[in-house]
Amino acid sequence: MRDLKASLLELVRLAATDLPPDVEKALREAREREAPGSAAAGALDSILENAALARANSTPICQDTGTPIFYIRHPEGWSTRKLREQIREAVAEATERSYLRPNAVDALTGKNSGNNLGDEAFPTIHFEEIEGSTLIVDLILKGGGCENVGAQYSLPNAALGAGRDLEGVRKVVLDAVHKAQGQGCAPGILGVAIGGDRGSSYYASKEALFRKMEEANPDSQLAALETRLADESNRLGIGPMGFGGATTVLGVKMTNMHRLPASYFVSVSYMCWAHRRRRMTVRGDHVMYE
Amino acid sequence: MRDLTLPLSPDMIRELKVGDPVGLSGVMLTGRDTAHKWMVETFIKKARAPQGDDLAVYEAIKPLLEGGAIYHCGPVVAGLDTRQYRFVAAGPTTSTREEPYQGEVMRHFGVRAVIGKGGMGPKTLTACQDVPGVYLHAIGGAASLIAQTVEAVVGVYKLDFGVPEALWVIRVRDFPAVVTMDAHGGSLHAKIEAKSKAVLEKLLAA
Incomplete structure (x- = not known):
C-alpha cells in the first residue's frame, strides 16, 4: 500500500486555508443582499477579504481549526490501520506547520496534547469499504x-x-x-x-x-x-x-x-x-x- | 471608524455607543475559558490556593488589564520551538462561555474592553455599566485578517494551559471591531434576540 502522508497533508492544508468555491460564492451572494454600509455588509466584506488572504498565504481561515473529521471510502484490500497511521502523521505535521491549531485536550487533566493527536476519536476517522478501485477521502474541519x-x-x-x-x-x-x-x-x-x-x-x-x-x-x-x-x-x-x-x-x-x-x-x-x-x-x- | 488607544479612560468608554466601528491599538491580553476560570477561582473567589507561578503572573497581568482589554481568542501561533512567537491566525472565540466569570473579572482588574464574538449576557452588561466598559465584537472566523493587525507578541503566560488557552500579551494596531454592548445598557445582542424571537413565534404558529 502506498504512503499517502504527503497527499493527506495537502488535503489538510487545503481544508484549513482554502475556502471551497461554492461556499465563497454563497457568501458573495449574501454580501449583495445586505444593505450597503450596514454592520452585516461590513462583516461579510471582512469574511471575503479574510478568505482571499488565507488562500494567498496558506494560513488558517479560522484559528479554530476544529475537530478534523475524516470520512474514508476505500476499495477492498486497503489497510485501514495503515491509513489511520498516515492520517495521524499528516495531522501532526499540519499542526507543526501551523495549518492547524493544537486542539486535542484531555477531558480529565485539561492537558493539550500539542499535536492534535488524542485518543481514537481525535482526529475522528470513519472508514467504509466500497466497490471499485478509487479511494475517496472527505475531510471537514468542524470548529467548536x-x-x-x-x-x-x-x-x-x-x-x-x-x-x-x-x-x-x-x-x-x-x-x-x-x-x-x-x-x-x-x-x-x-x-x-x-x-x-x-x-x-x-x-x-x-x-x-x-x-x-x-x-x-x-x-x-x-x-x-x-x-x-x-x-x-x-x-x-x-x-x-x-x-x-x-x-x-x-x-x-x-x-x-x-x-x-x-x-x-x-x-x-x-x-x-x-x-x-x-x-x-x-x-x-x-x-x-x- | 473610531480610533481607540489602550489603556482606555472612563470618558472614552462612555462616548462609545452600540453600532460604532472601532480600531483598537496598543497592548492587550488574550484570555478565554481556562484563564477566566483560573482568575476567578484563584484571585477573586479564592476557592483554590495560588500555585506555581500564579502570583507572579497575577502581578504581571494586573497593569495590563487595568483600563485594558481582554481578547477571547485561542490563536494559531508559529515559532513555538524558537520562542520567536508570531500570530498566524487569531480571530475571536464565542464569548458567552465567559458569562459566569466576565463581570467579576472586569470589576476586579478594571478591564474596560472585552473583545470576542457572539455577545454576552446581562451580568456582563451590568458590569459594562459599572466599570465602565464595552463589549467589542470582532468578526468570527476572520482569523488571517485579524492576525495582520497583531504587530508583535510581547510575551506569554501560562503556556501550560495549552496554546489556545494561554494568556498571550500582544501589541495590535487598528484591530477592527464593532461596539455591540455599551456602558449605557445598550446591547445589540439583546435587541436581535428579542426581534428574532417575535418572528420565530409567528413562524411556529403558522
Whole structure:
C-alpha cells in the first residue's frame, strides 16, 4: 500500500486555508443582499477579504481549526490501520506547520496534547469499504463555536408544538437557528438528520454537510423543506455574526434515516460560514482535490 | 471608524455607543475559558490556593488589564520551538462561555474592553455599566485578517494551559471591531434576540 502522508497533508492544508468555491460564492451572494454600509455588509466584506488572504498565504481561515473529521471510502484490500497511521502523521505535521491549531485536550487533566493527536476519536476517522478501485477521502474541519450550538430534538416537542412529521421538523430546526443566534458564526450551513438513534442521527447530520451548496436534495419533499427552512431562517433577521441582516443561513442540507417506532430524533449540526470541507480522490497514481 | 488607544479612560468608554466601528491599538491580553476560570477561582473567589507561578503572573497581568482589554481568542501561533512567537491566525472565540466569570473579572482588574464574538449576557452588561466598559465584537472566523493587525507578541503566560488557552500579551494596531454592548445598557445582542424571537413565534404558529 502506498504512503499517502504527503497527499493527506495537502488535503489538510487545503481544508484549513482554502475556502471551497461554492461556499465563497454563497457568501458573495449574501454580501449583495445586505444593505450597503450596514454592520452585516461590513462583516461579510471582512469574511471575503479574510478568505482571499488565507488562500494567498496558506494560513488558517479560522484559528479554530476544529475537530478534523475524516470520512474514508476505500476499495477492498486497503489497510485501514495503515491509513489511520498516515492520517495521524499528516495531522501532526499540519499542526507543526501551523495549518492547524493544537486542539486535542484531555477531558480529565485539561492537558493539550500539542499535536492534535488524542485518543481514537481525535482526529475522528470513519472508514467504509466500497466497490471499485478509487479511494475517496472527505475531510471537514468542524470548529467548536458552531459545534456548541448544534442541537438534537426528540419529537413530539410540546413546548414548540412540534409533532412527528415534517412540519414538526421545520419547527425544531427554526428553534435551533434562533437559539444559535450569531454564536455559531452566522451565516451558517445546517446539516439536519431525521430519524436514527441519538448517535447515528448526529453522525448523519454531519455527513449531510458534504453536499455542495447548489446541490438540491434528491428527495423532492426534503428539497422543498430545505428551501423553506433557508428562507424562514433568514426571515428571523439574525444576520451575519448576529448583527441583524438578510442572511442568517447560507443553506440547509437534510437527510433521513430509519428510526425506531418509539423514537423520532431531529439532529441539527450547525456549520459556521467557514465551511472547511475538502475531498481527495486517489485513482492509481493520480491524486485529485476538490 | 473610531480610533481607540489602550489603556482606555472612563470618558472614552462612555462616548462609545452600540453600532460604532472601532480600531483598537496598543497592548492587550488574550484570555478565554481556562484563564477566566483560573482568575476567578484563584484571585477573586479564592476557592483554590495560588500555585506555581500564579502570583507572579497575577502581578504581571494586573497593569495590563487595568483600563485594558481582554481578547477571547485561542490563536494559531508559529515559532513555538524558537520562542520567536508570531500570530498566524487569531480571530475571536464565542464569548458567552465567559458569562459566569466576565463581570467579576472586569470589576476586579478594571478591564474596560472585552473583545470576542457572539455577545454576552446581562451580568456582563451590568458590569459594562459599572466599570465602565464595552463589549467589542470582532468578526468570527476572520482569523488571517485579524492576525495582520497583531504587530508583535510581547510575551506569554501560562503556556501550560495549552496554546489556545494561554494568556498571550500582544501589541495590535487598528484591530477592527464593532461596539455591540455599551456602558449605557445598550446591547445589540439583546435587541436581535428579542426581534428574532417575535418572528420565530409567528413562524411556529403558522
